[in-house]
Amino acid sequence: MPLSQSQTRDSANATGETLVGVPGQQLLRMTQFDPDSDEWPYWKKRLKNHLFLTKVPDAMQSSFLLDSLCPKSFTLPCKMCKPKEPMQMPIKELYEMLDAAYQESTFWIAQRIKFFSAKQKADETLVQFASELxxxxxxxxxxxxxxxxxxxxxFVMGMKDAVTRKVMSLKDFKTLNEALKEAKENETKRKELGIGIESESDHEVKKVRKWKGKKGMKGKRDQSHDKDECFRCGKSNHTSNECFFKEKECFNCGQRGHTARMCSNIGNKYVTVERDPYDVL
Structure with a gap:
């Protein structure tokens, strides 16, 4: 049921908005633009949408815009359009004037670098990440x-779930919303199956653990995964008999013949080891 004029007025007062008179109707004015709390590009889009929905006549749009500015912002067009009065200016010129004052200067190269390096944060949902992009x-x-x-x-490159990212990179999406829907469905399925999100760091740890060989082995690592790899240092450009580390002591266990990162003499514990100073090959 449409609100009466008195109900509309009470609602406007409750939200800090006021009524603007237009011949034949009463229009609800937007919340005033305040440069200290509002971003001009987004507020401007809201205003344009409001003017379209409420069908404000073209002749009154400049006055409507000026009436929707806070006192501090209202002084700007008043000073800049002298000797004219701001309400006599077309709304397009008022937009340009306010754009120059409140639109942030951007350099597209720097903005593209920031855009392409965006990553989903640990506490950020897929919807929030898509909105940020x-x-x-x-x-x-x-x-x-x-x-x-x-x-x-x-969006796909920056997702924190490495498994979903790999699956989605093989698909052809037409829109971001389509990709977002697919990602959310994958996330829901993984939660229902009790499979947690696997980040890039988790994925790398798994690769390194597999590389080190079977748990609890003494001496050599299991070479069944890659026969061309040197079990002493993990490189493939020489044989184990030619390896630089053949007579070097391991920083992990003290034995000779392998590097710390290839060491399997660590029981059932997994230790992350920094690169050996000797590892120059």
Whole structure:
């Protein structure tokens, strides 16, 4: 049921908004623009949408915009358009004036570097990550037909779940929303199956553990995975008899004949070892 004029007025007062009179109707004014708390590009989009939905006549749009500025912002067009009055200016010119004052200067190369290096944070949901990318891409000056493709690529590359990222990199998505839907479905399935998210660091640890060989082995590592690898240092450009580390002591166990990162004399514990100073090959 439509609100009466008195109910509309009470609602407006409760939200800090006021009513603007338009011949034949009463319009609810937007919350005033405050540069200390609002971002001009997003507030401007809200205003345009509001003008469209409420069908404010073209002749009144400049006055509507000015009436929606806070006192501090209102002084700007008043000073800049002298000797004219700001309400006499077309709304397009008012937009340009306010753009110059409140639109942040951006350099598309720097913005693209930030955009392409974006990664999903540990406490960030997929929806939040996608929203952040949408915000970043606006400043990258991509051609219209390339923007959506770039969004999809960065979204997939930046996801924290390494398994989902690998699966989605093999698919062809048309829109970011399509990729987001797929990612959320994969995330839900993994939760239902009790499979946790595997980050890039977790994935790397698994690779290193497999590389070290079977747990509890003494002496040589299991070479069944890669016969061309030197079991002393892990490289494949020489044989174990030619290895530089053949007579070197291991920093992990003290025995001769292998590097610390190839050492399997550590019982059932897994130890992350920094690169050996001797490892120059």
């Amino acid at each position: 949408r915000s970043k891409v606006e400043h990258c000056d991509f051609p219209e037909d390339e923007q959506e493709k770039s969004l999809i690529a960065v």
